[in-house]
Amino acid sequence: MLQGGVKVAGMYFSCDGKEVRETMKKVLIFGVGGFVGSYLSQEFLEHGYDVYGTDRIRGERLPSEVHFFVSDLMDSEGVENTINSIEPDIIVNLAAVSSVGMSWSIPQTTIQINVVGALNILEAARKSKKKPRIMLIGSSEEYIVSDFPMSEDRPLNAGNPYGISKVTQEQFAKMYREQHGLKIYCVRPFNHTGIGQKDTFVLPSFCKQVAEIERSGKPGVMKVGNLAVRRDFSHVRDIVRAYLMIAESDDCTIVYNVGSGKAYSLQEMLDYVVGQSSQKIELEVDPARFRPTDQPVICCDYSLIKSQLGWEPEYTVFDALKEMFEEYVKS
Numbered sequence: 393m394l395q396g397g398v399k400v401a402g403m404y405f406s407c408d409g410k411e412v413r414e415t416m417k418k419v420l421i422f423g424v425g426g427f428v429g430s431y432l433s434q435e436f437l438e439h440g441y442d443v444y445g446t447d448r449i450r451g452e453r454l455p456s457e458v459h460f461f462v463s464d465l466m467d468s469e470g471v472e473n474t475i476n477s478i479e480p481d482i483i484v485n486l487a488a489v490s491s492v493g494m495s496w497s498i499p500q501t502t503i504q505i506n507v508v509g510a511l512n513i514l515e516a517a518r519k520s521k522k523k524p525r526i527m528l529i530g531s532s533e534e535y536i537v538s539d540f541p542m543s544e545d546r547p548l549n550a551g552n553p554y555g556i557s558k559v560t561q562e563q564f565a566k567m568y569r570e571q572h573g574l575k576i577y578c579v580r581p582f583n584h585t586g587i588g589q590k591d592t593f594v595l596p597s598f599c600k601q602v603a604e605i606e607r608s609g610k611p612g613v614m615k616v617g618n619l620a621v622r623r624d625f626s627h628v629r630d631i632v633r634a635y636l637m638i639a640e641s642d643d644c645t646i647v648y649n650v651g652s653g654k655a656y657s658l659q660e661m662l663d664y665v666v667g668q669s670s671q672k673i674e675l676e677v678d679p680a681r682f683r684p685t686d687q688p689v690i691c692c693d694y695s696l697i698k699s700q701l702g703w704e705p706e707y708t709v710f711d712a713l714k715e716m717f718e719e720y721v722k723s
Contacts, residue, residue: 416442419639420480420524422465422513423487424458425451427589432484432632433458439636444478447487453588465509472516475524482639484527485513488557491592492533495554506557507564514568514576525575527639528565530558532582532624532651532690541693544580544649551687562647575644579635582651582692586628586712587719594658595625595709596716598665602673603720611672617681619659622689624651627707637701651692652705664710668717 419436421429424445430453433443437457445454446463454460463470465487475483488506489495495502510528517526533555536547550556558580565576585593591600594617605612634650666673697703 416440417481418442418444418478419482419484420475420478421445422463422471422483422485422509423447424454424460425449426486426490427586428486428584428628428632430454430588431586431628432486432635435629435632435636441482444480446474451588465505465512468512468515471512472519475513475516475520479520479522480524481522482525482527483513483517484529484635484639485510486529488529489554492552492554494592495552495557499553502553502557503560506554507560510561511564514564514574517574518568518572523574525577525639525644526565527577527579527635528561529635530562530578530580530647531555532580532649532692534559534562534580537687539689541653541655541691542649543693544647544696569644577638577641577644578647579638580647580649581631581634582624582626582649582690584626584628584631585709585716587715589628589716595661595713598662599713599716600720602665602669603717603723605671605673606669606721609671611674613674613676615676615678615681616658616662617678619662619675620657621687622655622657622691624653624655624691625661625709625712626650626652626705627709627712630705630707633706634697634701634703637703638697641701646696646700648697648700649692649694650697650703651694652709653692653694654708655689655691656709661709661713665713665717668714 425447444459446461489502536549585595589596601614
């Protein structure tokens with residue numbers, strides 16, 4: 393906001409009531425109605441951006457200041473019209489099939505949304521008069537299996553439909569960057585969680601089940617999958633802070649990992665959540681919760697983003713677990 397003025401209906405007015413020129417940068421977030429969308433919107437709002445978001449439905453946790461539009465990423469003409477009408481400085485694409493487990497069930501849809509959807513944005517940006525910066529969200533699932541922290545020079549060799557879609561997305565981003573001069577940023581976040589993530593994901597599922605037993609006031613049983621795997625989980629607030637820093641950085645050719653740098657077993661994280669309850673809880677292994685392939689360890693080496701942009705985690709996964717458990721107990 394301009395110093396000494398106020399914003400009314402998208403325009404700025406100085407203290408004497410005279411209209412002044414719009415100076416806020418605009419960000420357009422596709423898939424803003426999802427889990428990360430509300431956090432990323434808040435991050436951009438706190439840094440002085442005018443935030444626009446599109447999705448099929450408006451998320452319950454989305455800040456009221458966000459200008460929301462209903463849209464379908466698979467509608468290429470609609471995507472183009474949205475970009476041309478808003479003329480954003482930055483576009484972030486959060487719209488995706490974001491579950492590895494789900495991607496095994498719907499591989500065709502995963503490719504359609506994660507790859508063709510991203511292409512619809514790239515094509516619209518290529519044709520637009522104002523060439524916006526674009527951020528595409530990748531994943532640690534792109535990397536070849538490794539038992540040690542993975543840096544950005546780790547070979548890519550995705551072993552599931554979700555990871556394959558993200559590798560393909562990056563290849564198209566490189567092509568559009570080199571052939572059309574677009575400023576496209578790619579980031580590879582590792583697992584992240586927080587309040588608002590669907591309970592189809594493992595950590596919210598833990599928190600919800602334990603909270604339900606806690607609210608019941610009596611012992612209970614909860615279903616679990618493979619607890620031996622070790623995963624690097626970040627708090628979603630750390631992740632969106634990194635996204636903004638990367639989108640504002642100068643060099644769009646650098647692909648950054650974003651993660652906590654610490655991998656805990658699902659058993660350790662579950663034990664922490666169970667420890668928040670006063671009830672006795674028994675565990676029941678559910679074969680349906682096992683994936684076709686589960687990497688034993690996934691851990692992030694975030695030294696590049698730390699050295700280049702100064703980013704470091706401010707929260708731990710246990711902060712997120714405590715927040716989610718308490719939220720489920722209240723609901």
